[in-house]
Structure formats: C-alpha cells, structure tokens
Amino acid sequence: MPAIHLRLLSRLWAGSPNLLILLPLILPSAVSAAASAPAAARQDPHAVQQAVLSFLQMQSIGLPGEVEITSGTIDGRLALPACTALEPSLPPGTRPWGNTTVMVRCTAPHSWTIYVRATVKVVAEYLVSTRPLRQGQVIDASDLTSRKGDLTQLPPGIVTDWNQAIGRTLGGNLPFGSPLRQDMLRAQTAVIQNQTVKLVSSGRGFSVSAEGKALTHATEGQPVTVRSASGAVVSGIARAGAIVEVTY
Numbered sequence: 001m002p003a004i005h006l007r008l009l010s011r012l013w014a015g016s017p018n019l020l021i022l023l024p025l026i027l028p029s030a031v032s033a034a035a036s037a038p039a040a041a042r043q044d045p046h047a048v049q050q051a052v053l054s055f056l057q058m059q060s061i062g063l064p065g066e067v068e069i070t071s072g073t074i075d076g077r078l079a080l081p082a083c084t085a086l087e088p089s090l091p092p093g094t095r096p097w098g099n100t101t102v103m104v105r106c107t108a109p110h111s112w113t114i115y116v117r118a119t120v121k122v123v124a125e126y127l128v129s130t131r132p133l134r135q136g137q138v139i140d141a142s143d144l145t146s147r148k149g150d151l152t153q154l155p156p157g158i159v160t161d162w163n164q165a166i167g168r169t170l171g172g173n174l175p176f177g178s179p180l181r182q183d184m185l186r187a188q189t190a191v192i193q194n195q196t197v198k199l200v201s202s203g204r205g206f207s208v209s210a211e212g213k214a215l216t217h218a219t220e221g222q223p224v225t226v227r228s229a230s231g232a233v234v235s236g237i238a239r240a241g242a243i244v245e246v247t248y
Helices: 003-015 016-034 045-059
Strands: 066-071 088-089 098-106 112-129 144-151 189-193 194-204 206-212 223-228 233-239 244-245
Touching: 045 066, 045 088, 045 098, 045 112, 189 233, 194 223
Parallel strands: 194 244
Antiparallel strands: 066 112, 088 098, 098 112, 112 144, 194 206, 206 223, 223 233, 233 244
C-alpha cells in the first residue's frame, strides 16, 4: 500500500477507529478520481512548424523563381504548454531566406518563446557572363546567358531579368561565368558633353524641334543643360539617341 495511504490509516485510527469502517468506500473513489484527472495539455510541435512555414511563405511573396521552405524539427521533450495564439517573427538582423531562424512566441493562454531553424531556397534563372566583360562596356544579349540555381547561395542583388541588363553600362570588370549583380550596372550615357543634340518640345496641338550643344553628360532620364543655336541655355531631360525633351 502506498505511503500516503498508510499515513491516512494511522491518522484515522488515532482520531476515530470507527471511521476505518468507511475506508473500503473512500479509498477506491479517491484513487479513481486521481487516476482520471486530465494531464496538462501540451503544445503540438507540428502546429508550431506549420506556423513557421506559413510565416515564411508570406515573407517570400514577390521573390523570383520557385520558393522551397523547410522547417527544422522541434524537440518534443520541451513539453510546452498548449498555445492558442502563436506569433512567428524574425529576430533582429535575420533574413527570411537561406538558413534562417524564426522566433515563435505564445501569447495566450501561456507565455513562452522558442526559436525554430528553417531553410528557404529561391530557385530561379539568373544571368552570368559568357566572356570576360570590361568596365564601361555596354552589355548586349551575346554577353550573357542564363543559369538556374539557388539565389540564396549567391551574393545579394543578382540580376534575373534580361531587361535590367541589356543596354546598360558595366560599372566594373566581370570575369567569365560570373553572376551579374545590380550594383554593377550603370545607365547608358544618353548625352555626351559638347555633343550635338536634338531639342524636342511638344504640347497640345504643337511640336517643335531644334538643334543645340549639350553642356554636360547625362544618362537617360537625367536632367541636362543645352545651349541652343541662338545662344540660349535651356534645361531638359536626356533621352536615348541624343534627344533632349524640353518643357516650357
């Protein structure tokens, strides 16, 4: 017989021997009630993993290519109390791709926090050089080819869109087979200083054009000053083909 029952018998005998008559009725009921008491509910690890996956899927919206997300396992020995309000977030300084960590907080009915490891792959085509390219070179389609891989394992800012590269000027040397980065691209010069340019101005019902000489360099879309044939200095917006749009 367990020690607690022996102590109970001793007290009952000392206080009132007649109560021992009731023991066969009391003890089975007490033991049955203790055995039927529900254990404290524990948090399902799979629910935490699903919260992490859903959170990272939201963070991955807009990324190019195919996104593959896997969540690390959660040690079942943690025996966390069941939670009805899981709040995943990224710790400060953490990226939502590659090998990452998600912080999961329980806000109700208990309070606890765990960190779950996860991996986010972004598989897409990106651009690499087909030959050694020099700084200042204007990129055309023959200079590049596409390659498929996990962007999270490459330097940030990898170019995946051909339209972002063709016609742009290379800001540095690019060895053969190297990925093209956005920070290496420069807008092509549309107007060169002392170049003869075409001044164009248009409005409702009219269009005027004249020649002038550019006083500064400018890439497409940048402001530029031009001296007209009459000697007047005007400002406009540089466009490809040595054209300057002037608005009066």
